[in-house]
Amino acid sequence: MAELQDILDQIAAEMATRADRGKVADYIPQLARIDPKQFGIAVALPDGSVLSAGDAGTPFSIQSISKVFTLAIALGRLGDQLWRRVGREPSGNPFNSIVQLEQEHGRPRNPFINAGAIAVTDAILEGYEPKEILGELLRFIRLAANDTDIHINKAVAQSEAATGDRNFALAHFMRGFGNLRNSPERALGTYFHQCAVEMTCVQLARAGMFLTNAPGQPRLISVERVRRICAMMMMCGHYDASGDFAFKVGLPGKSGVGGGILMIAPGRASIALWSPGLNARGNSQLGTDAAEILARGTGWSVFSGRH
Ligand code: GLN
Secondary structure: OHHHHHHHHHHHHHHHHOOOOOEEOOOOHHHHOOOOOOOEEEEEOOOOOEEEEEOOOOOEEOHHHHHHHHHHHHHHHHHHHHHHOOOOOOOOOOOOOOHHHHHOOOOOOOOOOHHHHHHHHHHHHOOOOHHHHHHHHHHHHHHHHOOOOOEEOHHHHHHHHHOOHHHHHHHHHHHHOOOOOOOHHHHHHHHHHHHOEEEOHHHHHHHHHHHOOOOOOOOOOOHHHHHHHHHHHHHHOOHHHHHHHHHHOOOOEEEOOOOEEEEEEOOOEEEEEEOOEEOOOOOEHHHHHHHHHHHHHHOOOOOOOOO
16 A cells, blocks of 8 residues: 555645645634644555554544534434434535524534534433533544544633534524423533544544445444445535535545544545644635545545446
8 A cells, every 4th residue: 555655645745835724713712722734644444554644643623523423323322313303414504504593493404514413412412411421422432443542622622612602502592493402501511522522633534434334344333324424424524615525525524623524435444634724614724635635646536436
């Protein structure tokens, strides 16, 4: 796989030269302090190896990438009942938009926009304590990554709670429509902590392997659920830029405002990219560019016809 390592090295070298690196999320004060000069990429392969380049060993806040893991847990717990609470269509709106929520009577469009993810966390919280749910999430991620050194950064969670007015608005709105069973404080307290999980690109790439359906991987969820989660990632994983990501990259992906992207090449690889500066749509600017170069270099787009 020397060739793949060359591609990663070239991508990291090119990203190091980029002057326009986007803007670090500043609505979460703890994230505003992160140095935008960083870039990392890691690719996990079915044989257990992980290739990487750049700052792939630096932990970052996974933020909305956590929504993939909570969706997997929620589908395991509730099965198709979950879709009563949340839809599965692209929203065409920013991740924290409230507009559709009113028009659609408090049922969020999909599990990856904030409202949808809050509803998913609320659903798995029923009958449990926030601590138990966060423990289950960490166990799931650590098992998937085969790495116990993965933690929640409480300062990031608290920082977001202190400035989380928009998420509180979404949660109250849903509760007003009967689509939130816990109090907004309880649901969001859990949600902010799940978003504050920190991982390196290497850990995240490993953790995504269960979504590749590649032979020999730990079967954390069924083959069918993997297929469905990847479909959601392709359609909704980059919010109102999901169409553009599918157009340019052609792989299911999920971004977070920490600047991370988890991307799946079904049957082949799990890829993590990270650069903290965001583009206008709230997705990693260099991460998105690097994903496009990687997809072109490897021919891994699911639409390439190569298998
Ligand atoms: N914790 C962030 C929020 O709710 C997650 C958003 C994101 O990563 N896009 O605003």
